[in-house]
Amino acid sequence: MVGIDEVARHAGVSTATVSRALSGKGHVSPSTKLKVEAAALALGYVVSSTASSLASGRMKNIGVVVPFLNRWFFSNVVEGAQKTLLRHGYDLTLYNLTGGGEERRSVFEHFLLRQRVDAVIAISLELTADEVARLHALNKPLVGVGGPIPGVRTLTIDDVGVARLATEHLLFLGHTRIAHLGGNEDVDRNFHLSTNRRRGYESALHAAGVPLEPALVVACDFTLSGGYQAARALLDRPADARPTAIFAASDEMAIGSILAARDLGLVIPRDLSIIGVDDHELADFFGLSTIAQFPQVQGKRAVEILMDELHPGVHDHAGWNTPMPFELITRVSTARLVS
Amino acid sequence: MVGIDEVARHAGVSTATVSRALSGKGHVSPSTKLKVEAAALALGYVVSSTASSLASGRMKNIGVVVPFLNRWFFSNVVEGAQKTLLRHGYDLTLYNLTGGGEERRSVFEHFLLRQRVDAVIAISLELTADEVARLHALNKPLVGVGGPIPGVRTLTIDDVGVARLATEHLLFLGHTRIAHLGGNEDVDRNFHLSTNRRRGYESALHAAGVPLEPALVVACDFTLSGGYQAARALLDRPADARPTAIFAASDEMAIGSILAARDLGLVIPRDLSIIGVDDHELADFFGLSTIAQFPQVQGKRAVEILMDELHPGVHDHAGWNTPMPFELITRVSTARLVS
DNA sequence: TTGAAAGCGCTAACAA
DNA sequence: TTGTTAGCGCTTTCAA
Numbered sequence: 001m002v003g004i005d006e007v008a009r010h011a012g013v014s015t016a017t018v019s020r021a022l023s024g025k026g027h028v029s030p031s032t033k034l035k036v037e038a039a040a041l042a043l044g045y046v047v048s049s050t051a052s053s054l055a056s057g058r059m060k061n062i063g064v065v066v067p068f069l070n071r072w073f074f075s076n077v078v079e080g081a082q083k084t085l086l087r088h089g090y091d092l093t094l095y096n097l098t099g100g101g102e103e104r105r106s107v108f109e110h111f112l113l114r115q116r117v118d119a120v121i122a123i124s125l126e127l128t129a130d131e132v133a134r135l136h137a138l139n140k141p142l143v144g145v146g147g148p149i150p151g152v153r154t155l156t157i158d159d160v161g162v163a164r165l166a167t168e169h170l171l172f173l174g175h176t177r178i179a180h181l182g183g184n185e186d187v188d189r190n191f192h193l194s195t196n197r198r199r200g201y202e203s204a205l206h207a208a209g210v211p212l213e214p215a216l217v218v219a220c221d222f223t224l225s226g227g228y229q230a231a232r233a234l235l236d237r238p239a240d241a242r243p244t245a246i247f248a249a250s251d252e253m254a255i256g257s258i259l260a261a262r263d264l265g266l267v268i269p270r271d272l273s274i275i276g277v278d279d280h281e282l283a284d285f286f287g288l289s290t291i292a293q294f295p296q297v298q299g300k301r302a303v304e305i306l307m308d309e310l311h312p313g314v315h316d317h318a319g320w321n322t323p324m325p326f327e328l329i330t331r332v333s334t335a336r337l338v339s
Numbered sequence: 340m341v342g343i344d345e346v347a348r349h350a351g352v353s354t355a356t357v358s359r360a361l362s363g364k365g366h367v368s369p370s371t372k373l374k375v376e377a378a379a380l381a382l383g384y385v386v387s388s389t390a391s392s393l394a395s396g397r398m399k400n401i402g403v404v405v406p407f408l409n410r411w412f413f414s415n416v417v418e419g420a421q422k423t424l425l426r427h428g429y430d431l432t433l434y435n436l437t438g439g440g441e442e443r444r445s446v447f448e449h450f451l452l453r454q455r456v457d458a459v460i461a462i463s464l465e466l467t468a469d470e471v472a473r474l475h476a477l478n479k480p481l482v483g484v485g486g487p488i489p490g491v492r493t494l495t496i497d498d499v500g501v502a503r504l505a506t507e508h509l510l511f512l513g514h515t516r517i518a519h520l521g522g523n524e525d526v527d528r529n530f531h532l533s534t535n536r537r538r539g540y541e542s543a544l545h546a547a548g549v550p551l552e553p554a555l556v557v558a559c560d561f562t563l564s565g566g567y568q569a570a571r572a573l574l575d576r577p578a579d580a581r582p583t584a585i586f587a588a589s590d591e592m593a594i595g596s597i598l599a600a601r602d603l604g605l606v607i608p609r610d611l612s613i614i615g616v617d618d619h620e621l622a623d624f625f626g627l628s629t630i631a632q633f634p635q636v637q638g639k640r641a642v643e644i645l646m647d648e649l650h651p652g653v654h655d656h657a658g659w660n661t662p663m664p665f666e667l668i669t670r671v672s673t674a675r676l677v678s
Numbered sequence: 679t680t681g682a683a684a685g686c687g688c689t690a691a692c693a694a
Numbered sequence: 695t696t697g698t699t700a701g702c703g704c705t706t707t708c709a710a
Contacts (some may be wrong), residue, residue, distance in 0.1 A: 001454075003687060014697045019689060026690085049453045050392040051687035054702045059389070061432075069418045070620075075409040079697060082408075086442070091450060093400075094433050096421045103425070111430060114388045127673075223622045262601070281409075285564045295624045342703060353681045358705055365706085367679060391704035393686045 002043045011039035022047065061091040062306060063117035067098060067106075067125050072252075072280050073295050076146050077123050080299025088307055093117060097125060113138065119306045121299075127152070141309040143302045146295075147193060148282025153305065155298050157324045159193055162291045163200025165328055166247045166275045169289070171208045172336035175245035175273060178205070179216040181230050181257065182249035194222075197249045197277070216243055220253065235264050235272070244337055245273040251280035251290055258286055258333065269335035273308060279329055287332035298324055340384045350378035361386065390547060398473045400430040402456035404446075406437060406464050411591075411619050412634050416462050416484050419638025427646055432456060437466060452477065458645045460484060460638075466491070475483060480648040482641045485634075492644065494637050498532055501630045502539025504667055505579055505614045506588045508628070510547045513676035514584035514612060517544070518555040520569050520596065521588035533561075536588045536616070555582055559592065566595025574603050574611070584612040590619035590629055597625055597672065608674035618668055626671035637663055 008015045013032055020026035021036035028036070039045075051129050053059050064086055066074045082092045093116065095107050108131060112120060120135060124146035132152060144154035170178050180201045183194025198217065205212055220230035227248055235242055248254035254276030258268060266272050276283065279292030301324070342556070347354045352371055359365035360375035367375070378384075390400050401424055405413045421431045432455065434446050447470060453460060459474060463485035471491060474481050483493035508518050519540045522533025537556065544551055559569035566587055574581055588595035593615030597607060605611050615622065618631030 001687095005687085015688075016690080016698080017696060018695090023689085029695060032695085046448065046453050048393070048687055050389050050398070051702090052689075053389040054387070054393050054704085055687075055689040057689095057702080067422075069408070070411065070623050072409065075414045078433070079435060082433060083437075086435070086446065086450075088694095089449065091432050091455060093430050094417070094421060096418060096425070098418075098422075107425065109385065110428065111425075114385050116388050116430060171571040181618075224621065228624070282563065285567070304371045340702095343705095344703085354704075355682080356680060357705075359680090361707085368679060371679080387703055390686090391705075394703075394705040396705095551683085587683080 001048075002045045003049070004045070006100065007036065007039045007045045008045055010037045010043060016204050017313045018021045038226045052282065059116060060089060061093055061117050062303070063093050063095055063112050064123065065095045065097050065112075065120060065125055066123045067096075069094075069096060072185035073146065074123055076295035077299040077302075080296030081121060081303050082299075083296075084300040084303040088303070090118075092304075097229070108134070112140075118310055119143075121302045121306070122149060122152075125149075132146050138245055139304050143299050143305050145302050155301055155305075157293045157326045159196035159201040160203065162277055162293070163197040163247070163249070164204040165200075165326070166277060166291050167201045167204035168208075169275060169328055169330070169334065170212065170245040170247060170273060171204060173245070173273060173334060176208075176210045177213075177216070177243045178210075178245045178247060179218065179234055179243035180249070181218050181220055181227055181234075181253050183219060183222060194219075194249055201247055222250050222253060224256040224259075227253030228260045229256075231257035231260035232264070235261055235266065239271070244339075245334070246275070247278045248274065251278040251283045251288060254288055254333075255280075255282055255286050256292065268333050270338075273334040273337070275334050283329075284331070289328075289330045289332075289334040292327045292329050294325060340387075341384045343384070343386070346375065346378045346382055346384045349382060350374045350482075350520075375536075398455060398457045399428060400432055400456050401642070402434055402451050402459045403432045403462065404436050404459060404464055405462045406435075408435060411484065413462055413619065415634035416638040416641075419635030420460060420642050421638075422635075423642040424637040427642070429457075429642075447473070451479075457649055458482075460641045460645070461488060461491075464488075472517075480645050482644050484637050484641050494640055494644075494663055496632045496665045498535035499539040499542065501616055501665050502536040502586070502588070503543040503634070504539075504665070505616060505630050506540045506543035507547075507674065508614060508667055508669070509584040509586060509612060510543060510549065512584075512612060512673060515549045516552070516555065516567050516582045516584060517549075517584045518557065518568055518573055518582035519586050519588070520557050520559055520573075520592050522558060522561060533558075533588055535588075540586055561589050561592060563591045563595040563598075566592030567599045568595075570596035570599035571603070574600055574605065581612070583678075584673070585614070587613065587615045590615035590617040590622045590627060593629065593672075594621055594625050594629055597627065608673050609677075612673040612676070614673050622668075623670070628667075628669045628671075628673040631666045633664060663668050 004015045004018050004329060006190055008018045018036050021028045021033045064078060068074050083114055085092050097104050097107060119141040122144045127149050142152055144152050146156055148154045182198050218230045218234055220226040246257050254274050257274050261268055261272050268274060276288055276290040283290050313327050343354045343357050347357045351630055357375050360367045360372045403417055403420060407413050424431050434450060434548060436443050436446060458480040461483045466488050481491055483491050485495055487493045521537050557569045557573055559565040585596050587596055593613050596613050600607055600611050615627055617627040618629050619668060622629050
C-alpha cells in the first residue's frame with residue numbers, strides 16, 4: 001500500500017502539499033500540482049478513504065434508505081442517485097428498511113449514525129420524528145424522495161396534479177363515466193399518494209361539472225394483479241352500466257385493467273380507455289397512455305440538493321427547488337369516446 | 340460525539356478494554372464486559388467506523404457491482420445480500436457499472452480500490468482478468484453471482500440443468516414439437532447463459548430421442564416484448580406446423596409468449612404449453628409454469644462465502660459450495676398434450 | 679485479564 | 695505557495 005509520504009518524497013514536496021494538490025483544496029502552484037499528480041500516478045497511489053475521513057470528518061458517502069429494492073420506482077431512483085453520486089466522487093451505501101421495529105432501529109443506530117454517511121436520502125419512507133431529529137442533531141442533511149416527510153425537504157411529483165392531468169385527458173376525449181383505481185385509506189401509508197391521486201381525479205371531474213360516482217372509485221393493491229381484479233369486477237356488467245374509461249393510479253394497475261378488459265372481450269380503446277401513472281417499462285409494450293414520472297431524475301435531483309448542502313457555493317444546481325416533472329404520454333390505450 | 344475514552348472513564352477501565360469488550364475480540368472478564376456495555380449504552384456510544392477502520396484495516400463494508408438495478412434478478416440478489424450483510428454488521432456499497440470504458444475504470448480506481456470495501460460481489464458482470472487480478476493483489480475476496488468469472492468462485496444455477504428440467508417437463512407431458520426462445524450467441528455476453536440453456540434444451544430432446552428442429556429455436560431479447568415478437572412469428576401458422584409447447588429461457592419472454600398466443604386466438608394450455616425460467620413476480624399472475632431460481636438466496640450465499648473468507652472459522656456456513664437451488668413450479672400454462 | 683502507548687494515513691491549522 | 699506538526703478516534707501489540 002503506497003502512502004502519501006511516499007508520493008511526497010517522490011515529488012519532492014511535503015505530504016501537506018500532496019494532500020492539497022490531489023484534493024484540489026488549498027492553493028498549489030500549477031507546476032507542483034503536475035509533479036504531484038505524476039508521482040501519484042506513477043506509484044499508483046490512491047488516498048486511504050478511512051484516513052482521509054478520520055482526519056477530515058467527511059465520508060464521501062451517502063446513505064440511501066429504501067423500503068424495497070425490487071420495485072420499479074425504487075430501483076430507478078437508486079440508479080439515478082448512484083450515477084450522480086459517482087460523478088461527485090461519492091459512494092452510495094444502501095440500507096433496506098423492509099423490516100420494521102428492531103431491524104430498523106439497528107440500522108439507524110449502528111449504521112447510519114456510526115458516522116458512515118455524510119447525508120441520507122430516504123425513498124418513500126416515513127421516518128419518525130425521532131429519526132429525523134437524530135439525523136438533524138448529527139448535522140446530517142436529509143432529503144426525501146417520493147413522499148413528504150414532515151419537516152424534511154422532499155422531492156415528489158404533484159400527485160394531485162398528475163391525477164388531474166390524467167383525468168382531464170380522459171375528459172378531453174369525451175369520457176364522463178370515468179372510473180378510478182387507487183389505494184384506499186388503509187393502504188395509504190405511502191404518504192397519501194393514493195389519497196392525493198384520488199383527490200386530483202375528483203377535482204378534475206368537479207371542474208368539468210361531472211358528478212362523482214362513488215361506485216366508480218375502487219380501492220385495490222398497487223399491483224398488476226390488484227388492478228386486474230378490481231377492473232374485472234368493475235367491467236363485468238352491461239355496456240351501459242360500465243365506465244368508458246379508467247384512470248389507474250399506477251401503470252401496473254392499468255396493465256392489469258387492460259388484461260381484465262381483454263378477458264371480458266372488450267377492445268381497447270374502442271370499448272374502454274385506460275390511462276396509468278409512471279411510464280413503467282411495460283407501458284410501452286401494452287400501448288398504455290400514462291403520466292410519466294422520472295424516478296431517475298428524482299434520484300439525481302436529491303443528490304444535487306445534498307451536494308449543494310454539503311459543499312455550499314460549489315455546485316450551482318440553481319432551481320433545485322423546482323417541482324419534479326411529469327408528462328402526459330399518449331399511446332393507444334386512450335381514444336375519443338364514440339357513442 | 341462521545342468517544343471511547345469517555346466510555347472508558349465511565350466504566351473505570353482503559354480504552355483498550357472498552358475496545359475489546361465491545362468488539363468481542365480478546366478476552367474480557369464477564370463483569371467488566373457488562374460494565375462497559377452499560378456505560379456505552381448510557382452514553383449512547385457508537386464506534387467511529389473510520390477510526391476503527393483506520394486502526395484495524397477492516398472496513399465492514401462490501402462492494403456490490405451490478406450492471407443494472409432495475410431488473411428482477413439484480414435487485415433481488417442485492418436485497419438478499421443486503422439483509423444478510425446487515426446481520427453480520429456489514430454495510431453494502433452499491434456500484435453501478437452500466438457504462439463501459441471510462442466510467443468503469445473510474446469505479447475501479449477511485450472506489451473499489453480506495454480501500455473502501457473488504458470484499459466485492461459482482462453480479463452478472465464479466466470482470467476483466469486485469470480487474471480480477473487487481474482485487475486479488477489487494478487481497479480482496481471476490482465472488483460472482485449469476486455467471487462464471489474466469490478464475491473466480493461464482494454462484495449460479497446450473498443453466499444446462501435448469502433448461503433440461505424445463506424441457507423434460509414438456510416432454511413428460513407428451514410434447515415433442517417444443518420450441519425454444521433464448522438468446523443468440525451475439526447476445527450471449529451474459530455468461531453463456533443463453534447458450535447453456537439452449538444446450539440443456541437440446542440435451543433433453545436428444546435424450547428423449549426427439550430430433551432437434553432448428554426452426555423451432557428462436558433467438559430474441561430477454562424481455563416481454565422480445566418474447567412476444569418471437570412467439571408471434573413462431574405461432575402464426577397452421578396448427579400442424581406449430582409447436583405444441585414453448586420453453587422460454589426467462590419468465591418475461593414466456594409471458595410475452597403467452598400474450599402472443601392469446602392474440603393469435605390460441606388457448607393455453609389447450610393449444611400450447613409454455614414454461615419459463617425464474618419465477619418472476621408476474622409468473623404467478625399469468626399462471627406460468629416455470630423453473631424457479633432464488634436470487635435472494637444467491638445474494639445471501641455470496642455474503643456467507645465472503646464472511647467465511649473474511650473471518651475464517653467464525654461462521655460455519657458449511658456446504659456453501661453447494662450448487663444454487665432451482666425448482667420446477669407447475670402452474671396452469673403447461674398441460675398434457677392431447678391430440 | 680487489563681493497561682500503556684504506539685501507530686493507522688491523512689488533513690488542516692499555523693507558521694514560514 | 696509550501697512545510698511542520700498536531701491531531702482525527704480507535705485497535706493492537708507488548709508488558710504487567
